[in-house]
Amino acid sequence: MERQDERYDLSVPTEGEAERLDQFVARSVQGITRSAAQRLIEEGRVTVDDRLEKPSLKLRGGERVVVTVPPPAPAVPEAEEIPLVVLHEDGDVVVVDKPAGMVVHPAAGNPGGTLVNALLAHCTDLSGIGGEIRPGIVHRIDKDTSGVLVVAKSDRAHESLSRQFHDHTVKRVYLALVYGSPREDKGRIEGAIGRHPTDRKKMSGAARHGKHAVTHWRVAARFTGVTLLRLRLxxxxxxxxxxxMAEAGFPLVGDEVYGGAGRINNLRDPVLRKLIRELGRQALHAKTLGFVHPVTGEYLEFDTELPEDMARIIDYLERQGA
Known part of the structure; x- marks a missing residue:
């Protein structure tokens, strides 16, 4: 099926300072850089109150901005010799421990250096279901989240794994450092998640058309100012x-997008603040992944250790005896 244009109908907030049109589009539409926003405006794909304007137009507030984004041009990612930590591999699946900082598949801002580029060099038999741009990919973890991820190497494996993820039968356990200390030792968070109503680069529980989401959590360790959580999706x-976690009042340590930026100033320990700044990402690790092998029917489970940057913080906190 041919992909269609995506249309974004945006309202400029009435509060705040005046903002350039290209800046507003880049901030409001996920995956659009300022240069890409300028191209869209110059191509006549952006209107302000039904008029074509220049990228430099100053928005005063209250305007209606409509952005039409064409589908991305098909791309064939290139194989790149990038080191991979392979936890398991057979003729149907490959399981890897993805490092923080690596994007899973190529996109407009990340055409290379991704997990897909590395896998194409590592194995020549990746499944092509879902399009050439993301061969074998059945699930993702964020660029700045580390941990275990499974990739399909055959169409049969792709179909089976996709169904398991769709049916929520895959075991997915994460470790996260959060600010604050939950009153209870465990809990369950349920609520729809969708695109944020005003900031299109974020997700939110306040979205109009969100998808059902459930997270189970329990405290793994309590420290002064932060808590280590074990979470199951x-x-x-x-x-x-x-x-x-952010909407529950406990944003992830290092997560500048969802409220974890300013909370560092509340920590009294200067060494801990330094370690968190050196982390440079959200303190989230996909520790465990369990699924039924798509061909043999055997249940497989893979467990990974915390990466060095998160482990360094935990080690320091444990030494403090807090």
Whole structure:
């Protein structure tokens, strides 16, 4: 099926300072850089109150901005010799421990250096279901989240794994450091998650048309100012853990998008603040992944250790005896 244009109908907030049109479009539409926003405006794909304008137009507030984004041009990612930590591989699946900082598949802002590029060099028999741009990919974890991920190497495996993820039968366990200390030792968060109503680069529980999302959590360790949580995903929505914990009042350490930026100033320990700044990402690790092998029917489970950057923070906190 031919992909259609995506249309975004946006309202400029009436509060705040005046903002350039290209800046507003880049901030409001996920995946659009400022240069891409300028191209869309110059191509006549952006209107302000039904008029074509220049990228430099100053928005005063209250305007209606309509952005039409064409589908991306088909792309064939290139194989790149990038080191991979392979936890398991057979003729149907490959399981890897993805490092933080690696994007899963190529996109407009990340054409290379992705997990897909690395896998294409590692194995020549990846499944092509879902389009050439993301061969073998049946689920994703964020660029700045580390941990275990399974990739299909055959069409049969792709179909089976996709069905397991759709049916929420895959075991997915994460470790996260959050600010604050939950009153209870465990809990369950349930609520729809969708695109944020005003900030299109974020997800939110306040979205008009969100998808059902459930996160189970329990305290693994309590420290002064921060808590280590073990979380199990019942569903797998985009940014689910980050949204659920932030909206519960416990944003992830290092998560500048969902409220974890300013909280660092509340920590009294200067060494801990330094370690968090050096982390440079949300403190989230996909620790465990369990699924039924798509061909043999055997249940497989893979468990990964915390990466060095998160482990360094935990080690320091444990040494403090807090």
């Amino acid at each position: 019942e569903t797998g929505r985009t940014h689910q853990i980050r949204v659920h």
